[in-house]
Structure formats: structure tokens, C-alpha cells
Amino acid sequence: MQVRIYTGDGVTSELEKSKLDYLQASILATSNKRIGFPxxxxxxxxxxxxxxxxxxxxxxxxxxxxxxxxxSMVECFRGHGGGNIKASNIVEKIPYDYEFQYLLTI
Structure with a gap:
């Protein structure tokens, strides 16, 4: 299990990096030209x-x-005819992973 601790000084840049890490880890571009979104x-x-x-x-x-x-995402669109395809036609849902959790302090 991975835990991240954010500091007050760099919270904005740390959250931006976490957002990018999450997107890169959870979105998939498949070989059959589909895109999986969590x-x-x-x-x-x-x-x-x-x-x-x-x-x-x-x-x-x-x-x-x-x-x-x-x-890879751009390639998925090219594989379906380029700019004429709607994203909703190639995006698939990846089921929720219940082991992943956000912990927020208030």
C-alpha cells in the first residue's frame, strides 16, 4: 500500500503530480484501439x-x-478514422478498484 503525505509548502505542485500519476496509472489504451477510463x-x-x-x-x-x-490515446483515434470518431464510441469503463482509497483530512 502506498501512502502520500503532502506538505503545506508544496501542496499545489504535489497534488498536480499526484493527478498526473493517477491518470497515467489508471487510464489504458488497448491494442484493439479502445481507451479504458476508471x-x-x-x-x-x-x-x-x-x-x-x-x-x-x-x-x-x-x-x-x-x-x-x-x-497511445491519439493512436486509438487514428485507428478509428481520425477526427471523425467520437470519444464516447471508443471509451470503456474500468470497474472501480475498492482497494484504492483517498484519505483527506479536514
Whole structure:
């Protein structure tokens, strides 16, 4: 089990890094040109985007342009005819992993 502790001085950059780590660890681009999004992200989609298509755009904008996940996601779209395909047609839900937990102090 991994635990992260955030400090007051660098909390913004630490949370940004954690967000990127979570996206890279939980989103999958498969060999059959599908993109798997975790159920947790899809359930909370309205915090980031209006629909699946804009969620995929948001995720791509969070990822480094040179990153392998972003490149793999772009390849999934190219494999389905490029810009004509809607993200909602190639995104699949990855069931929630109940071993993963967020702990927030208030």
C-alpha cells in the first residue's frame, strides 16, 4: 500500500503530480484501439468536463505531449478514422478498484 503525505509548502505542485500519476496509472489504451477510463473518473466526470468527449480532451491536456499514454490515446483515434470518431464510441469503463482509497483530512 502506498501512502502520500503532502506538505503545506508544496501542496499545489504535489497534488498536480499526484493527478498526473493517477491518470497515467489508471487510464489504458488497448491494442484493439479502445481507451479504458476508471469508473471513479467517469463518475466524477462533471467536475472536469461536460461529456465523455470533453473528458478525453481534458485528460489529453493534462498529459505531457511527449508521454506514451497521450500518444497511445491519439493512436486509438487514428485507428478509428481520425477526427471523425467520437470519444464516447471508443471509451470503456474500468470497474472501480475498492482497494484504492483517498484519505483527506479536514
Amino acid at each position: 469508473e471513479l473518473l467517469l463518475r466524477n466526470m462533471l467536475d472536469f468536463a461536460m461529456d465523455i468527449d470533453s473528458l478525453v480532451d481534458w485528460v489529453c491536456n493534462q498529459l505531457p505531449t511527449s508521454g506514451t499514454l497521450r500518444k
